[in-house]
Amino acid sequence: MRIGLIALSGVRVKSAELAALGVTLPGFIRRGEVIASLPSLGLLTVAALTPPGHDLTYLEVPDHCAQPHWPDFDLVGLSSMTAQIDEAHVIADLYRARGTRVVLGGLHASMLPDEALAHADAVVRFGAEGIWPRVVADAARGALERVYTGATNDVFTPPLYAAPRFDLLAGRDYNRVTVQTSRGCPRACEFCAASLRITSQFNQKPVDLVLAEIRAAKRHVRRPFFEFADDNTFLNKAWSKELLRALRPEGIHYFTETDASVADDTEQCDLLAESGCRQVLIGFESPRAEDLGGMDPQAWKQRHAPTARRVIDTLQSRGVSVNGCFILGLDNHTPEVFPAVLDFVRSSGLAEVQYTVLTPFPGTPLYDRLRREGRLPRERFWDACTLFDVNYVPQQMTVEELEKGLRWLMTETYSREETSRRTRGFVAGRPNR
Numbered sequence: 305m306r307i308g309l310i311a312l313s314g315v316r317v318k319s320a321e322l323a324a325l326g327v328t329l330p331g332f333i334r335r336g337e338v339i340a341s342l343p344s345l346g347l348l349t350v351a352a353l354t355p356p357g358h359d360l361t362y363l364e365v366p367d368h369c370a371q372p373h374w375p376d377f378d379l380v381g382l383s384s385m386t387a388q389i390d391e392a393h394v395i396a397d398l399y400r401a402r403g404t405r406v407v408l409g410g411l412h413a414s415m416l417p418d419e420a421l422a423h424a425d426a427v428v429r430f431g432a433e434g435i436w437p438r439v440v441a442d443a444a445r446g447a448l449e450r451v452y453t454g455a456t457n458d459v460f461t462p463p464l465y466a467a468p469r470f471d472l473l474a475g476r477d478y479n480r481v482t483v484q485t486s487r488g489c490p491r492a493c494e495f496c497a498a499s500l501r502i503t504s505q506f507n508q509k510p511v512d513l514v515l516a517e518i519r520a521a522k523r524h525v526r527r528p529f530f531e532f533a534d535d536n537t538f539l540n541k542a543w544s545k546e547l548l549r550a551l552r553p554e555g556i557h558y559f560t561e562t563d564a565s566v567a568d569d570t571e572q573c574d575l576l577a578e579s580g581c582r583q584v585l586i587g588f589e590s591p592r593a594e595d596l597g598g599m600d601p602q603a604w605k606q607r608h609a610p611t612a613r614r615v616i617d618t619l620q621s622r623g624v625s626v627n628g629c630f631i632l633g634l635d636n637h638t639p640e641v642f643p644a645v646l647d648f649v650r651s652s653g654l655a656e657v658q659y660t661v662l663t664p665f666p667g668t669p670l671y672d673r674l675r676r677e678g679r680l681p682r683e684r685f686w687d688a689c690t691l692f693d694v695n696y697v698p699q700q701m702t703v704e705e706l707e708k709g710l711r712w713l714m715t716e717t718y719s720r721e722e723t724s725r726r727t728r729g730f731v732a733g734r735p736n737r
Contacts, residue, residue, distance in 0.1 A: 305444055306359045308377035309351055311344030312384035312391050313364045317692045321711060345482040345533050346383055346410060346432070348468035353436040362472040368394040376402070379443045382424070383410035386497070386665055386689040393423040400425070405443050412686070414502050415667030417451055430454045430502040431487075433464040456504040459487060460513065467517055474524040480559065481521045481528040485509050485547065489535035491563065493587075493600045494673070495631065497665035498535045508540055511547045518554060529582075530558035538562045538576075541569055548575035561585040564608045567618040577622040583656065584619065585627040588612050591648035595636040616652050623734040625655035632713070633662040633706045635699040642709040646716055655730035657717050660691040661710060662698075 344364065351360055365371050368391055380399045384392035389412050396406045400423070409428035413420040420427040426448045428435060434455040442448050455464050473481065488503035489496065521528055537560045538544040557580045564586060567573060576584075590596055593609035616626050630645050649657050664671040664680065674680050679697040688695040692710070694703050701709075716722065 305378040305440070306361070306376065307354060307440070308361045308363060308375060308380045309344075309347040310363045310365065310380060310382050310395060311347050312382075312388040313342070313344070313366055317690050319693050319707065321707075342480055342482055342531065343473055343476075343478060344383060345468055345484055347381065348470065348472060349466060350381055350383075350409070350432045350436055351469040351472055352466035353432055355437050355440055358440065360472075362469070365395075367391045368398065374398060377404055379440070380404055380406045382406065382408050384412065385410070386412045386686050389413075389686050396423040405448060407439060407443075407448075411497065411499075411501060412666065415665075421450060426450055426452060428452045428454055430456050431459050431464075433459045433466070456502065457507065459503075459507050460509040465513070467513070467520065470517070470521040470524045473521075476525075478525060479529065480531040481525050482531050482533040483514065483517050483521065484533045485514050485537055486534045486539070490539070491536065491600050491602075491604055493605065494598070495662060495664075495668060495670045496535070497663075497668050500535055501667050506539065508543055511543070511550050514547060515550055515554070518551075518556060522556075528556075530556055532558060532560035534561060536562055538566045538572065541572060544572055545575055548572065548579040548581075551579035554580070556580045557582050559583045559585070561587075563587065563604075564611050564615045567611070567615040570618070573618055573622055573624075576619070577624050581624050583625045583627055585629055585658065586615065587629045587631075589629070589631045590634055590637070590641065591630075591644055592636075592641075595634050595641070597636070599634075612648075613652050616654055620653065620655060620730060620733060621735070625730050627656035627658055628652070628654045629658040629660065631660055631662050632710055633694065633696075633698045633701075637698070638700045639705050639709060642713050646713060649717060653726075653729055653733065655726055657726075659710060659713055659717070661694050661706060662696070663689055663691050664696050665689055 347362060351362060354360055361375060361377070377399070382392050382396055392408065396408060399406050406424045407426045407428060408420040408424040409432060413427050414429040417427045417429055426439065427450070428439060429451065431454040435452045439448070439452055458464055486509060487499045487507040488505060489498070489500045490506050492500065518530065521530070559582060562584050566584065588609070589599065589605060591612065593606050596606040596609055597603065599605045616628070619626050628649065632641065664674045674696050681697065685695040694706050697703065698706050
């Protein structure tokens with residue numbers, strides 16, 4: 305069969321004011337360009353799970369208008385984040401009108417399989433591991449089932465594991481290449497719409513497999529900068545130290561996401577800098593501990609909020625920059641939170657900053673709670689799930705106040721002057737290596 309794997313790429317902001325503002329802010333543009341260029345690690349894994357003997361094509365498109373001619377396929381696999389799922393549906397409908405069989409997968413389709421089935425012949429829920437070869441076989445004999453359920457555990461162990469097809473990226477330009485070292489996160493934050501939603505428990509990839517994937521990517525992408533596509537990379541301290549020691553001779557540079565516990569082990573922090581880590585994104589969410597109550601079942605974020613400045617100093621003094629992430633519009637947030645966040649950003653010495661608004665992605669506990677509380681004005685608002693558009697009713701401010709506060713924070717934080725100031729501050733404080 306001719307199989308097409310199509311990924312929707314790019315970042316969309318619906319707010320006209322924010323979109324207009326974003327194109328003028330160097331700090332915001334830089335991260336947006338990085339995100340827009342990331343390959344679909346999920347579909348590269350699906351490609352690896354595809355049995356031999358099929359003609360396979362991997363495509364990345366920003367929307368259905370970007371492709372002047374859609375190639376002919378016998379089977380199409382589509383994956384998209386929530387904000388672009390409508391575009392994925394348009395492409396799915398286009399192919400089905402030709403008589404092509406279409407399968408939808410990914411986080412959004414896993415959470416809303418009935419919606420996906422209105423545009424596809426079949427949907428794959430959760431991981432593709434353990435099920436995609438059967439999907440291909442069923443499609444080949446014209447007997448697709450409507451819903452397939454993939455693995456939710458042991459995805460990095462035989463016979464489920466498959467190394468992503470990095471060879472499909474050869475000859476393409478990317479700012480970063482993604483490698484996954486774990487799937488899921490035990491913190492279980494209410495708002496999280498990442499791989500936690502498609503796993504039954506935390507899955508950690510063996511270090512030798514991580515190294516093999518990194519080496520494979522290096523063979524096919526020229527001088528790649530790596531991004532670890534994890535929810536929380538350094539949870540397991542023994543595994544982390546094994547990985548970091550193994551990375552030292554690889555000569556790579558990489559970015560990843562983790563939580564504040566990364567700074568609890570000074571040996572790990574030393575290894576982090578030596579391993580080629582250039583930046584970690586840490587979700588501080590709010591500079592005030594009282595804002596974080598109820599965010600996760602163990603109140604972990606709230607208990608660790610007072611350590612934020614120490615975490616930043618510990619990592620950045622070793623030459624690893626911290627990208628501090630803050631979520632605006634939490635239930636305890638009033639308009640006073642915006643100057644408080646800006647003060648923390650400036651006084652803490654953060655090298656990088658990422659602002660988002662609270663976003664109720666379908667399938668998350670946050671979505672379920674806000675729906676029960678009658679705080680979702682629209683039944684369907686997927687195109688506004690961009691992390692920058694407000695699509696719910698805040699508790700202690702109006703939608704307009706939240707939007708205005710976000711625009712103000714972005715203007716103050718991402719200007720050329722402020723971006724340069726943070727960079728100079730980080731460079732001045734980092735060791736000579």
